[in-house]
Amino acid sequence: MRRRPAERLLLLGLAATLLISGCWDYRDIDNRALAIMIGIDRGEKKSHQVCVQIALPSKLKIARGGAGGGGGGERDKPYRVMCAEGAGVALALDDIRASLTQDLDTSHLKIVVVGAEMARAGLDQIDWVARNLQMMNTAFITVARGRSEEVVRAETESEEIPAFYLYHAYSGEFTRSRAVTPQHVWQVYYRDLMSGAHDPVLPAVTGRKYGLNFQGYGVFRGQRLAGWVDGLDAETLGMFLGRRISGTLQTSFPGQPEAVTGLFVNNGSVKRAVELREGQPVLRISMRLSGDMRGLRTGVAVLNTQIERKLEEGYARDAERRVRSLIRKLQEMGTDPLGFRERLRRLDPSHPAVTDEQIWLRMYAEAPLEVRAEVTMVTPGTKK
């Protein structure tokens, strides 16, 4: 019997479904080993050591019907860590693949941790990440204060899979910590690196105390880690880098040096600029901050307009001091994450500091800093 075109098409479709299903890329999700976090260090025997945190979904509480506990043994963890060394990241990963019965799937890789030693040697050593276009958009990159393996192996109380702790933090889902700037997917870092507008900054993390900890920033000079910014300096740097101004300022209550008050900064603007005076660059920072007072450390005093103004002046001095401390540190390290050199280029493209790296480093280290801060106290700390 002569078949009509529609019937032929139908038969062809049916045959295709049955016969060629799975000829391309078909791999069931349960046959994929989902790598969530990867740590890259210098290896002992080879140039790279790679540690991968692989999720074991069937051991998640949700898969076990919410049953918790289970003794916490290695076999009960909903993830496992596998490490291998290789002449490059891809080769080390191949080594890990060889030990797996499933296909190592990096499409859900969320965190790339670079060990401090590797970061000092230069991130150009791990261009494997940069070559993966998808990963560039989805993976957050962070730098370990020590070896990245410590971070990959560290446990957290709040998340079953430790990588999710960092992922949720960096994607801004649960933390407002000023040590975490939720924007450092690899692509952003790479964009900073390639643009030359300013040196890159990566959030730093350790795997020592209480599991995973955010600990300041690693600041880079080009591809290479130049040093760390910690504590209040990190908080101030976060104010420059974050998508919204946030931080705390302190000052003493007028007439009571022991009564320290805090201002929770939640709004404002921070501007930086460069001026040329007699051919020398002058760094200028102007800040307009506002926030709520968060109580007194000792005693309670009555506020009035005069006292409020004095408190605002005190907070402004603290802001200036903090900025000076940060910039001084950055000048010492010779890194420019705030993009002063780019501003100089816009001002005078032919300036020797723009064209010559060494001249810039020298001038930057000696450049005077002018800081002007204005602080407005929105509420005195009492709320309905």
Added chain:
Amino acid sequence: MGRLGDQLASNLKLLRQALGDSDDVIVRKFLIGGRQRAALIFIEGLVDEQTIQRDILHRLMLEAIAQPQAGGQSPVRSVQALAERVVTAVHAKPLTQVRQMVEQVLAGQTVLLVDGLEQALLVKTQQREERGVQSPVSESVVRGPQEGFTENVQVNVALVRRRVKDPRLCVKHFIVGERSRTKVVVLYVRDLAPPEVVGEVTGRIERIRTAQVLETGMIEEMITGRRISPFPVARLTERPDKTAAALNGGRVAVLVEGSPGALLVPTVLLDMLIAADDYSHSPAVVVLMRLVRFLGVALVLFLPGLYISLAAYNPDALHIDSAMAIAASREGVPLPAVLEVVLMELMMEMLLEATVRLPTKVGSAVTVVGGLIIGRAAAEAKLISNAMVVIVAATTIGSYTQASYEAALALRLSKWLIIAGAAVFGLFGMFLAILLLLVYQNSITSFGVPYLAPFAPPIPRDLARDSLFRRSWWSVQHRSRTFGARDRRRAVGTGKNGPQDGDS
């Protein structure tokens, strides 16, 4: 077959032969007024015997004696005289052609033959056992009329007429089927329905050459020329109110004897997603109801294919938490995702089929057993994943939300195309299949009306009038352009409808 002669015996022989000499063909011989031989021919079971006894036999055998002109003293000279003076049945008319007599006897009428006359009297005695007007089975509504069509086409026409008391309502009768001689009725409003659509419908019905027509589906296929397309290009409705609304919108209705439904043509895809009580509820509520129905369409069409794509080809497109949940759910399941979907969807199709075929009480038991017990047991035994149970359940519920059973069937079939696309190429294949489906739907027309109208081609006024939402009745000034109604104005000469100043 020819004409009757004047001899009763030969006429009876002729008719008996024409009627196939069946045992249920009854020939009742008697004498008119005790003198002139006559006979009634009818088919047992199709006639109302009380009418025959009361209006024919009793009148002719006993009362005709007292009426000289009608056979009392002299022989009957014409059946017309009998019809005028003796037979008291409502419908009675003379016939001469044997072929016409055979048709009428088979339709349940009675033929009276009188010796010496070359004419016969046809008396309407048709009676059939039938159910009364009941609620529509597949188009039940919460609010609105609860009347549905029956198997009697005359009752159905009457149900429509009660709602369209307009002298311009045209009712055209056709007899289709060489053996079944099924009555097909075409209804339309003369000054609303486009003449080309009316001409096309009646022309196609006249051109039907078939032995028998048993229900609307056969007529639908024959007048639409549909081949293997699952998408109905004639909207089947059980509701007289919906039929009346369609007629008022310039469409044509086709009723078939023996079928409790009307075919509305032309029709569009959007029509399948609109329920009768959408026009009884507030427009604000209708938005939600239609949104739910559209969501149901999306679930039926896309969910199984999406599951295959995301679980087997493109898990990177999932959020990490969802990827974990699906991976955990699939852990230990021996079947690949494609086979899991195909088997479960086939199981669900079997379940749906069983639910339709089985008696109501058993059917509900099958649903419970199949849906809950087997599904859960299969998931616990790790034959299928929990995610798959959710997907199959969502798909089935989605198909139940559809206003038209035919549309639900079409969706269920189209779903397999998308499953096939997803099984071969993942997300890419799925979108390719969707594109194919859209292109195909775009190529369909129903009596000249594009199937995807008013979306494609876009008819902005109709989209704003009645599509994903509907406007309030008082603000609807015009009929839909989609079906090409000749008189576009809905409210003629009444000015602007709606609340006036001061109305609350």
